[in-house]
Amino acid sequence: MTRATSGPSSIGSSIFRWVFIMFFVLLILYAMWLVKDILMLALTAVIFAVLLTTPIRFFVKRGLNRPVAVFLTLILVVVAVTATAAVLLPGLFEQFRDLVSIYIPRAAQQVQAQLTQENLVQRFPWLTELIRRRSRVRQTNSRSSCWAVSPISAHKYFRL
Numbered sequence: 001m002t003r004a005t006s007g008p009s010s011i012g013s014s015i016f017r018w019v020f021i022m023f024f025v026l027l028i029l030y031a032m033w034l035v036k037d038i039l040m041l042a043l044t045a046v047i048f049a050v051l052l053t054t055p056i057r058f059f060v061k062r063g064l065n066r067p068v069a070v071f072l073t074l075i076l077v078v079v080a081v082t083a084t085a086a087v088l089l090p091g092l093f094e095q096f097r098d099l100v101s102i103y104i105p106r107a108a109q110q111v112q113a114q115l116t117q118e119n120l121v122q123r124f125p126w127l128t129e130l131i132r133r134r135s136r137v138r139q140t141n142s143r144s145s146c147w148a149v150s151p152i153s154a155h156k157y158f159r160l
Helices: 008-034 036-061 066-114 117-123 127-144
Strands: none
Touching: 008 036, 036 066, 117 127
């Protein structure tokens, strides 16, 4: 006899099963997140192994012995990386020079122009009251500063 699975207990067990599966999936994803650096290194190693074995097999099929094929493949990789760097680096250096000599100073001037008191008050009207309070506090402090002990001369009076 077959058992009917449309009752309330089967729905509860189905929900429990899905929650249980999701818990373990999240647990596995969290574990993978913890060891992501190791996994990325392993993935990189696999990619390099696959990419380097293809030319080695090609040279071995052409009659070279394996150590010579490995050496020749490594020489070709170094030449390819050097040629790529020789093509790409001058443009990158030029863009970096433009960034440092043109774009960053221009951005600094624009930021400095935007940070004037008039522009800030125009953009944020609530700053007007803060500026007035600050000027009042400065005036009060400048009048009473002759009686205050400055931090520089405090060491004369207190053993700090």
